[in-house]
Amino acid sequence: MDLSLSPETTKLLAELREWSLSELRPFAREADRTHSVPEGAVRALATCPVQTSPFGGRVEYPRRTDPSFVASESDGSYVLSYAVAEEMVYGDVLALVITKGNGIGGKVVNLMGNDEQIERWAGGMDRGEFHYSGFALTEPHCGSDAAALRTTAVRDGDHYVINGHKQFCTGGSISDFVVVFATVDPEQGSRGIRGFVVPKDTPGFNVVRANESKLGSRVFSTSELGLENLVVPAENMLGWPNPDAAGFVKAMETLNSTRGSVASMATGLAQAAVDEAASYLAKNRTAFSVARAARFNDELDRMNTALTTNRHLARRVAWRVDQGLPHASHASMAKAYAPQVAERVVARVLQLMGPDGYSEDCLVEKWHRDLKIQDIWEGTGNIQRIVISRSLGSGEYQPA
Known part of the structure; x- marks a missing residue:
């Protein structure tokens, strides 16, 4: 294992730390007090050397660095994205909320979706068509034991009808789409759980609470969602038409x-x-x-x-x-x-x-x-x- 970083990557990370210190940290206290993203922080993003969230395993770079920058063989996409994550939060956790392609929902689509779903939803995140994507797994009665979820998805012709309640959904109130996990067959336990892409404007997608009043990381939107007779096309099930491989x-x-x-x-x-x-x-x-x-x-x-x-x-x-x-x-x-x-x-x-x-x-x-x-x-x-x-x-x- 070569855990060293190339000079080009080291330079990029140094620029990123300087940006996070000078341009982002001044807004840290305001974001904590208001539980929201300050407008000044959004404007500061225009000068950030990295334009996408590091969560997706890829980083779109750079604006102020050499546009011909290419990571060395040892600086793979995840090595780079992890290093970027560290430097971004060095200024404040606020950094991970304002960058393009935020939220774990797009990552889930990349791993679980079919080619069309990846192009539409995950690709839309990469292209900047969507800013944030949510991940709705946790429910009021289960956290770590996520296989015990009770949200149901019932087939109705070419659609699924979803009913349930989700809690602590990261980005739930601000996401362009949320990957909602529901069971299609409670008797199968974890094997019956499927992921569904749910656009934010879908009828029945109700934000019960936009953001929990939390101890810290308050700028992150962690929402409570009510799903009431929410109807999504069957092709929104991740992995469709072979969802068994994507549960x-x-x-x-x-x-x-x-x-x-x-x-x-x-x-x-x-x-x-x-x-x-x-x-x-x-x-x-x-x-x-x-x-x-x-x-x-x-x-x-x-x-x-x-x-x-x-x-x-x-x-x-x-x-x-x-x-x-x-x-x-x-x-x-x-x-x-x-x-x-x-x-x-x-x-x-x-x-x-x-x-x-x-x-x-x-x-x-x-x-x-x-x-x-x-x-x-x-x-x-x-x-x-x-x-x-x-x-x-x-x-x-x-x-x-």
Whole structure:
């Protein structure tokens, strides 16, 4: 495995970090307070070196860098997109909401859809015809045990009629289309679950709550949806007319290729906090005794080492995806480890900075709140540890 990055990619990432710091971070507090995207942040996107969301495994680049830029062989599309995710959130998580091609819905279509569906929906995301796509899986009574969902899809001629209730749907209220998971046969359990592309203007698609009042990452729209006699064409079932190959298991495979990007985002937020602490120490050096300053520096060194481990775990996942190698257990390792390490790092930064760290005059307290969801969404850390233990027991895990 070559986990190094080419000079061209390194240059692009440096430009992206500078942009996220100078153009995006000034809007971070406003986005947190209003639970929405500030207009200034939308305008700032015009100068961003990267024009598409890194979640899709591909990155449209660059505007300010050399237009002939080509990633090296070691910088595959997922390696690059994970690295981009880290640098974008270094400024603030707001970055992942404003870029083109947002939302996991388009990614799901790419993995589960037929050629026509991929061209229409996922291709529309790439072309900028759609800005955001949602993913409706979780329901009020089930989260990690998603196979227990109760939303139904009943065949009616050339259509399906969908009824149910969804919660914590990322992008549900702002998406151009949402991939809704429903069961066509409850007796089949997870094997009866199918994904349906539902355009936002479909009658019966009701936004019960546009955005939950959350601890952190408030700029992300996480919606509650009511689906009442919602009618969609049969060809909107992903994988149609052979949907058996695109059911619930495929939906979970979708998350395997994006879980590493969550590890990258957690690392980016924690790195921002560590760098803020280093700057704080430098500016307030006279307020620290020699021994206390040395302890402060020692802890920062340990934190940076831990974040380097995070980064390598995520990059290993990306490399394996790019190489077409099995990566489910590797993705679970990155997802189980990185967010919790990042959360502990930022919590310790808060303690080291004292009252200044807890103040809203400093973004560290916001990043502490933003980080919590990284351990929860796209498969909780606890669930990932179950996946890891099973892979070790079955011999599926490959160390390299």
